[in-house]
Amino acid sequence: MNEKNSFGLDICFGEKNNPFELFKEWFDEAKKTELNDPNAVALGTSDDRGYTSVRMVLLKDFNETGFVFYTNFNSAKGLAIKKNPNISMCFHWKSLLRQIRIEGSAEQVSDIEADEYYSSRKYESRIGAWASNQSSEISNRKELTDSIRNFKSKYPEQNNVPRPKHWSGWRLKPRSVEFWLDGEFRIHERLKYIKEKNDWKKILLSP
Template sequence: MSEANVALPAMRVSYEAGALHEKSLADTWHEQLQGWLDEAVEADLVEPNAMVLATADAEGMPSSRTVLCKGIDERGVVFYTNYTSNKSHDLQQTRVAAATFPWLGLQRQVNLRGTVEKVSAEETAAYWRVRPRGSQLGAWASPQSRVVNGREALESSLNGIERRFSDAEQVPVPPHWGGWRIRPDFVEFWQGRPDRLHDRLRFRRDDETWHIERLAP
């Protein structure tokens, strides 16, 4: 057994960076989430808009991966991906997802879950226009989640796409690519506290009304 494995039971951090009180919450979950995201940016955290996305297939087999949040408003949280990817197949089958923003540097996390919907073609196009050209070409070149015959196959595909759009001033949006929006029913804001008595405040939707609840840590 390695020294690192022996040390695992003793690894712990005393969370003393702050507290979360009901009176300090924003009026809405999305304003609170945007505020915490702004603070994560100001703290210079790595990839502050990264969130761990959890899905499940029709048989209930779960999967998780990290994606980048590209939109927050009263409708939900948005990310973009290939519509033929494994995550999109899961979402098309079950129409539900969960996500976690792990802001460990601030001893915070936000957990949300709800139903999903595709964003409009207009919203997808607006985001597509601000993506780097290399990322646009990569979206065309990569058959996301499929088995490929080595790195060379991907690079060959990219080279072909570069030639295809070499004279195009604007690379078009692939028909198999776009955004998903998670429309949350629950959004939990978690702030680490000493002795594992963490603060957990949750926005819970009941029809069109949101309620704020404190959860035991």
């Protein structure tokens, strides 16, 4: 028989008192087993009309303060988050048959943090952050390639491309994090951490 934790769940759920340590364990495994982009995560937003939208982003950092991704703050998601900071993330690692769902509120990362990450990106990606008005309509592809060319001539030095003010990161500060493992005949295993003041309460959910 497989080993179980104190909740009777698969041993991979461990006995952690906060979700960050367990996230790290699962994420580290996903890095070994996923074909590509283990840090790809579905990001759910909803605007001030209550309209929802979901798209993939890349998780670029995480620690006990939250889960960070970078984007254009004038994009559709950026504008939605400014109106309604309640957002969610969902990882699905097919190679592990696992899912992690995170819900909470978004907070902008500091300029120092954003600058540090921005400067680690390739020159072309930094130029792209200037050249693309993400989520706005363009009349043809040439408009974009012209814009890229213009910004390359404006910032010809690879090490001297400032970060656009509208390009930065959001940190999802979680209210809850749910870990899910595929089970036989859809009798899956679910462990949810819920933030209560400075502690995390753990509950089991029916599949």
